[in-house]
Amino acid sequence: MTRPALVSQGRSRPTDRGAGIPPQTPDTIPVATAPAVRRADVDAGRWPDVARPPSAAPARTAIARHFVGRALDRLALTGPATGARPSAAGPRLTLHDPDAFHRRIGRHGLIGFGESYMAGEWDSDDLAGVLTALACRVDDLVPAPLRRLRGLWVSARPTADRNTRGGARENIHRHYDLSNDLFSAFLDPTLTYSSAVFTAFPARFESLAAAQHRKIDRLLDLADVGAGTRLLEIGTGWGELALRAAARGARVTTLTLSAEQAALARERIAAAGLTDRVDVQLRDYRDIEGRHDAVISVEMIEAVGAEYWPAYFTALRSALAPGGRIALQAITMGHQQMLHTAATHTFISKYVFPGGLIPSREAVAEHSAAAGLRTAADRGYGEHYAETLRLWRERFTTARTTVGGLGFDPVFQRMWEFYLAYSEAGFRSRYLDVRQLLLTEGTHR
Template sequence: MTRPATTPDHRPRTSDPNPGAADRTAGVPRQAGAARRPDVARPPAGRPARTAVAAHLVGRALRRLPLDVNTGPTRGPETPGRPDITLHDPDAFFRRIGRDGLIGFGESYMAGEWDSDDLTGLLTVLATHVDDLVPAPLRGLRPLWVSARPGRDRNTRRGARENIHRHYDLSNDLFASFLDPTLSYSSAVFTAFPARAEDLPAAQHRKIDRLLDLAHVTDGTELLEIGTGWGELALRAAARGARVTTLTLSAEQAELARARIHAAGLTDRVDVQLRDYRDAEGRYDAVVSVEMIEAVGAEYWPSYFAALRGALRPGGRVALQSITMGHRQMRNTAATHTWISKYVFPGGLIPSRRAITEHAAAAGLRTVSDEGFAEHYAQTLRLWRERFTASRQTVTDLGFDTVFQRLWEFYLAYSEAGFRSRYLDVRQIVLAEKPPTAERS
């Protein structure tokens, strides 16, 4: 496993997994995990009518897509180049979808009720044809089978701390098992495709350097970073001579970021604060925030952009890196409890470009530049997924059971498919203060 660059006195601590991770006894994972994941451990009680409707609609949709569909232990003829889906327990598969839609689809994978020899390829086909999965006349019935987001996931100050803890405080060692040595957990920028594993550290530095350039960070710049990660951007900015204040709500990330900054001899240039972005203090020459807005939640986007504007000195710049989706898709997702919000990023929502522009403008910021690079995120996620798959024994030794590993594999493949299908994009956006409105004579 790739270890973070720490001194012996600052070895990353493995925290207990969140409620979606393994039950453990003396470090040995239990595979059932019923108490922690009851919705995965057993299929829902049968509702024959809903199960029959799901079997008819989903079964028909799968057969119409460029997929090979297999049911039970016998595999049918395979078409070269086409991904497959094998239903080991069709009844449980359709019962879950009949009750919980796409949440049930993901939980069925976690439970081992279906598999694919090309999971990312399968999910890419589904993402590309997402509007074809339910017949048009029935799409208006969507509210009958989707769940509303639970109120406990709201990103109040307390809720935001808990939501961040549930993902980013899983274990520093878990993230180190599939990230590259820079510990960068956001899209890299490559110079050639297909990207190789050995290209990833340089590609992550290229992404960081581009953001710092966009924000005009140089020697003497006072920089605010919202969303520390494990400290690589702060290290890179400090090496340029900037003075960096970086904010995070993750205790695990803050501890390791401080250790890495100490090891680099840059503690006099970087201040890591365990602080909510809404409580940021001071004004800065530049603000950088990398894939942080997705965790804020639509309810709090006005507060987020107000914090960006409030932290900026006259003439300063904000450089954002954000995942985006189409505006209509964002509106549909905003009030919906999804598999990602249930198991991976509680309280999160990916914005649209329109939402970013409108909320930035309302806060007094204008868009200076906006560049997308979705194919680079697909490559980044592929490399993470391959590293995670190769590190299964390490992940098991950390106490994460089979169901958690299938959860994480599905999450990485699901995300990669979103970028491969262009359902998702990732963009680097520069914002600056709006010029004062000229007074009319």
């Protein structure tokens, strides 16, 4: 999952870089409620668009009130007054400040919807459930004529978020360098920040760490990594795939733009006694050197940006020795949805991953073929990502005291919980998928 514009401002003081493995915790955890936030208490310096609802726009607000209210009623999501007992089972959305809620949506669409949650203007007893219900009907909730006018309330992506070499470093820094301790608070002991592969759902009888190792092993097998393999990894994370490949006898060069990740990955590699087999480099994928028997890149393409997908696949192809194999794990969405998202500033691009875009399968096929690669295998695991995100969200909410102690305020915590639940809903509704692909030399058949 792969950076925030305001996220880094949600921390009140610097934190020390974590020195290793997070504590063992069970994989099925009671979910705590989101921390209460009063808009009057939101730090306007850190969260300017959360602290202040947009100025009144009566027509837009009225339209939002009509269509959003109708959608919530149709999906039976309308919540009771605070403290009252719901009249029916299922996820509920409770409005604390309906006027601000509708003003935000009327002015900023889904960004306003998320910012309203961050401001504490609405809550839910089942956030992922509410977002899943909405995601399943996303194309039916707004009439087609009004959808064609979406340009009136959505804004374009900031040009400052482009993934030039300097921009990519800054975008990576704004997400992955938040704090190693923050990520340790909700990831499993492998510190793997991408979809696991489970044997069954829900994951009650295996650890998340075991499911992450299964995912990594499938990618290593897909790329035919073994003793003596020269492996290039694009996107180090915190080093687990490199560690597992080196344990097979491979010689690994792994690239990242995150200084925090690189430092902790090197510590973990040294602790495992594998420094002689793994070289962690702070390097852009566009500056790859040498040829490799195998290339693996896990959920990296989403951070590249559509403008640079040709350069990304060209770099993959150029790094491959004759007869080599490329294993990718990539989140995907439908092609039309991707085209709409590419032109839109979204909640995720504003607060979580500036500069990023999830590709469609068609976009992956087109750009990989243009670089001289063919798809030899392609397998989806969307339901596995939904389960992975559920476990991360449960761990995060349970670790709220720890996260607060790191200096991340309640607005940040609500933002992060919304991000995890929003992503989970995308996979549960099948709006998103995650796929493992094998690319080899040649053209598509």
